[in-house]
Amino acid sequence: MAQKQEEDDKVRLDKWLWAARFYKTRALAKAAIESGKVHCRGERCKPGKEPRIGDEFEIRTGFDVRTVRVEALSIVRRGAPEAQTLYCETEASVAKREAAAAMRKAGSLGVSTDGKPSKKQRRDLFKFRGNSHDD
Template sequence: MPGPSLPPSESTRVDKWLWAARFFKHRSAATDAVDGGRVKLNGASVKPARAVKVGDRIDITLADSTITVVVTAIAERRGSAEIARQLYTETDESIERRASARATRALSATPGTGLHGRPTKRDRRQIERLQRG
């Protein structure tokens, strides 16, 4: 027997909310992220049709970072960026985690900085030696 259903203004699908909050450009991308396990609702993996309500905690993994937000409002439709920012608040731990990751990336060397064009004859000989064994 299904539980009591909330009025439409108090809950919405998690994929719709993620799209309305502008975490994903398309609703299908939000659905794929939820199906792929990159979105957790209150610490548990969910399906795209799962209802989200005010006060829920959502962990969203985008690229190499995880954003943790608390739902403060519900929206069925996508609005401007200003409206989207009012739908959630990011947790302090999430802000600190993203800032430290940003600082680490700023200090690390860019991949491929040592590469300058085509390999020289000496480089090719070393590559051949490594490939042979």
């Protein structure tokens, strides 16, 4: 049992991110770390970094940026309820993520998903650009 405790003390960051279910595979966790999507104290991390209890990490997955504090260490990937006990997300991070999700849901990022423009919109576009479009 003592050796198991020592192994959990010496966990790699990519393995911990995988065990905490931030990424589906260790390879994805390692790639995310190497591409600069995981920061500790504002600096990029390496996959071999050993997280300690109390460390804060900023993890970017897709549109979301989470700031999490390490609560426990594990090298074993278990179910989601157990994995959530490994970290605690800061309140500021939760609020920021929810606000960003609401903005995306409202469509206020300026991205139009209406498809191609209508005939009138196309004419207005040509007029705006100064092109004369005569078919």
